[in-house]
Amino acid sequence: MEPQNLTSVSEFLLLGLSEDPRLQPFLFGMFLSMYLITVSGNLFIILAVSSDPHLHSPMYFFLSNLSLADFGFISTTVPKMLVNIQTQSKSISYVGCLTQVSFFSLFACLDNVLLTVMAYDRFVAICHPLHYTVIMNPRLCGLLVLISFFISLLNFILHCLMVSQLTFCTNVEITNFFCDPPQLSNLACSDNSTSTVFLYCIGAIFGGIPVSGILFSYTRIVSSILRISSSGGKFKAFSTCGSHLLVVFLFYGTGVGVYFSSTVTSSARKGAVATVMYTVVTPMLNPFVYSLRNRDMKRALWRLLGKAA
Numbered sequence: 001m002e003p004q005n006l007t008s009v010s011e012f013l014l015l016g017l018s019e020d021p022r023l024q025p026f027l028f029g030m031f032l033s034m035y036l037i038t039v040s041g042n043l044f045i046i047l048a049v050s051s052d053p054h055l056h057s058p059m060y061f062f063l064s065n066l067s068l069a070d071f072g073f074i075s076t077t078v079p080k081m082l083v084n085i086q087t088q089s090k091s092i093s094y095v096g097c098l099t100q101v102s103f104f105s106l107f108a109c110l111d112n113v114l115l116t117v118m119a120y121d122r123f124v125a126i127c128h129p130l131h132y133t134v135i136m137n138p139r140l141c142g143l144l145v146l147i148s149f150f151i152s153l154l155n156f157i158l159h160c161l162m163v164s165q166l167t168f169c170t171n172v173e174i175t176n177f178f179c180d181p182p183q184l185s186n187l188a189c190s191d192n193s194t195s196t197v198f199l200y201c202i203g204a205i206f207g208g209i210p211v212s213g214i215l216f217s218y219t220r221i222v223s224s225i226l227r228i229s230s231s232g233g234k235f236k237a238f239s240t241c242g243s244h245l246l247v248v249f250l251f252y253g254t255g256v257g258v259y260f261s262s263t264v265t266s267s268a269r270k271g272a273v274a275t276v277m278y279t280v281v282t283p284m285l286n287p288f289v290y291s292l293r294n295r296d297m298k299r300a301l302w303r304l305l306g307k308a309a
Helices: 021-051 058-087 094-127 129-135 138-164 181-186 193-226 231-264 268-292 295-308
Strands: 011-014 091-093
Touching (some): 011 094, 021 058, 021 295, 058 091, 058 094, 058 138, 058 268, 091 094, 094 138, 094 181, 094 193, 094 231, 138 181, 181 193, 193 231, 231 268, 268 295
Antiparallel strands (some): 011 091
16 A cells, blocks of 8 residues: 555544443543543642732742643543544544644643753752742743743644654554554654654653753752751651652653553553553642642632632
8 A cells, every 4th residue: 555645644543442332431421520620620720829829939830830731731632532432433633633743742841841840949949948039030930931831832843843744554543542642653654763763852852851850859859858957857848849749750650651561561552541641640630739738729729719609
């Protein structure tokens, strides 16, 4: 079969998590519930931070931007999956798949970079507490978020250009519930070695550098905490970064777990199920991690709910 140019491929097929008709109502209800919980939780975080003067600090400013990234991250994949289950269709158009890949890379990178920025914020708060307000001034905070969006936009453009250069055969089937960039690259009919290397290079740059920044920040944080003499002081210092550290473990732990599960198991369907962990579960848990472990956030949420009532 002669490969066709990507622009001539009208649609792709998303095989989803299961083709069993009896499981479709359960999957629809489960993912709709998870999506609504994620959207409402992250929107409440954004509204609470913007409306409560007690939360107008760098940490909560970055948290509201992380919630915005999580909202976009899950909205890129789950709504199309719900529509396909409801309409009993598996198709996604070429434009829809290209858009999904690009925005998936945009919000994944934004999550990645914002977690690094938040790690730097915790580093300054613990290692340089007396200079915290001077260093983390509103101008620097705004600049860090602006740089995060710029880096993510660059990642978005590179993924868009990479996918647009691929050629596919007709009736392309993707064994996932969204257009996963690595799977899309592997399904190309033409020689995809260049695009695969390019994809890994993008991942190494836009993923490896932020991870290195987080590791460096927490190495310095742990070193500073160990120098504190009292156990109460150590606990107080660690509690200031506990929520962020838990979110970091959730985001990178599930991502690494998906990578290893895809290399160990030969079943693409099991790999798709594992993908749910970092594309759906992690954005859903982030608001709970920050709200349940933070007294100020809980107060702000109760005040917000009281005003709404």
